[in-house]
């Protein structure tokens with residue numbers, strides 16, 4: 001009897017914010033192939049990461065644990081590849097497993113991928129053009145463009161698999177990570193048009209705690225020559241120069257996404273041609289969000305919406321109604337629990353996430369999570385972003401910038417004074433007005449702190465000394 005367990009095709013790109021996908025009503029681009037997944041499946045509007053940076057988010061997804069548990073708190077704390085992961089569990093139950101593309105969890109015997117029948121990954125961030133791969137421990141440089149090659153490898157692996165057993169393929173794109181290098185095919189896209197700027201493009205960082213103004217990820221000031229790829233024209237006013245830099249940045253970012261979109265289309269076509277579309281769960285997501293000129297920024301790390309939010313679209317015709325969407329909170333830590341649920345594998349007690357299969361069936365269970373805990377550790381290590389933790393509920397967001405690196409590579413600012421932020425997302429969706437000190441929100445603050453401490457205790461993290 002054929003194995004009826006579903007296949008899993010998990011496609012994840014790097015730094016692709018949902019507001020650059022047309023199925024999320026992007027104002028700046030179209031993504032017809034990604035939209036196929038959303039049109040034929042479900043779009044999650046409140047999917048969030050627990051730490052908005054590459055390496056930690058990837059560890060959360062594999063291990064089903066928060067970073068203070070799996071130890072991958074920063075870019076330099078690589079994964080201990082003996083940890084339990086969902087691909088290992090799938091492999092142990094007869095799934096064929098593969099990991100292709102960006103790994104970014106370390107190289108060498110202690111950190112390289114485990115739990116995969118086949119793996120071919122780019123070391124570190126990887127390169128866009130003629131990238132180096134490490135395939136089952138062997139280095140090989142491949143001619144071509146990373147997004148195409150990662151898809152080629154994925155298709156090659158699918159073609160040689162055993163059709164009698166289910167598969168789990170993790171196809172991880174390097175794109176559209178900085179420095180946003182498009183391929184020749186998409187190099188001239190958007191050449192003749194101006195991409196609109198977001199509403200908060202000229203944010204002055206007033207009415208916030210100090211970290212927003214301290215951050216060094218401003219389009220006007222912090223993009224470098226490698227990012228811009230062309231000399232800045234002379235004679236521009238500061239506003240014109242900022243606008244020119246935004247166009248340079250965002251167009252290359254969107255060109256990289258256009259290639260991802262094309263290549264997702266190739267994978268979807270393959271599933272259809274092979275009669276695999278019905279029994280394959282297809283996911284498209286990104287390791288976290290990104291600022292697309294929002295608040296005048298590029299990059300991520302902050303708990304602010306554009307960075308915290310992950311795109312998550314999923315198609316599985318057997319269980320998910322086409323063209324559906326969901327507003328419940330799901331987290332990257334919930335992904336592995338969901339995949340194991342579909343595979344009929346019991347969730348290990350050590351996994352901290354919860355399967356959202358019932359949400360995919362259109363039902364929100366009683367007591368489903370209405371808040372999430374977030375923590376970014378790398379105090380002043382990159383882009384001068386401060387370490388912080390916080391709580392987001394459906395309406396509010398509380399953030400605490402406690403100002404310590406906790407043994408990570410960041411430099412310590414001795415003069416640091418801890419600061420809080422509270423945003424009422426209903427009244428202030430763009431997070432421009434910190435109401436932490438507003439007496440009208442005193443009760444809200446107290447309730448949110450209690451909830452945050454409850455979650456910290458439940459998840460096994462320790463609060464820092466908290467000063468009001």
Ligand SMILES: [Ca+2]
Pocket residue numbers: 014015053054287288
């Ligand atoms: Ca990333």
